[in-house]
Amino acid sequence: MEEKIDFEKVPYQYAMCLNRECSKANTCLRQLTAQSAPEKIEYWVIVSPKHLAAQQGNCPYYRSNAKVRYAKGFIRMLEDLPYKQMQTVISHLMSYFGRRTYYRSRKGERLLSPAEQQHVLNILKNCGVSTQQQFDAYVEDYDW
DSSP states (O other): OOOOOOGGGSOTTOOBOOOTTSTTGGGBHHHHHHHHOOTTOOOOOBOOHHHHHHOOSSOTTOOBOOEEEEEEOOHHHHHTSOHHHHHHHHHHHHHHHOHHHHHHHHHTSSOBOHHHHHHHHHHHHHTTOOSOOOOSEEEEEEOO
16 A cells, blocks of 8 residues: 655655656655645645656656655764764764754754765774664655
């Protein structure tokens, strides 16, 4: 059974697609979002049908409706490190994320994409952490 998209969770100004003839329409978030838009929505942001008609090959706007695993927080990961090593890791993470984003990501206020998770794990590895690391929590969601 196909999961219906909760329109409340769709990012603000998310571009939708109206091309129901597309071969990937059944698995494209942009198409599925357009299909689930409630009647009360007066204005939509859409990918131009004229622009899509001129596209050759794979659609650059295609977004798969397969959910991905986001990480939520990494406080526990840092607490398990020796103090000096933790300071080095934090310094590298702040350099990668920026100060504000680092703190939001660390606490789990901001979810980490699979690519960001891998980057965090690479930083830990480069700082000498050899044990398997787990983030504080994981959630499944669409990669908008």
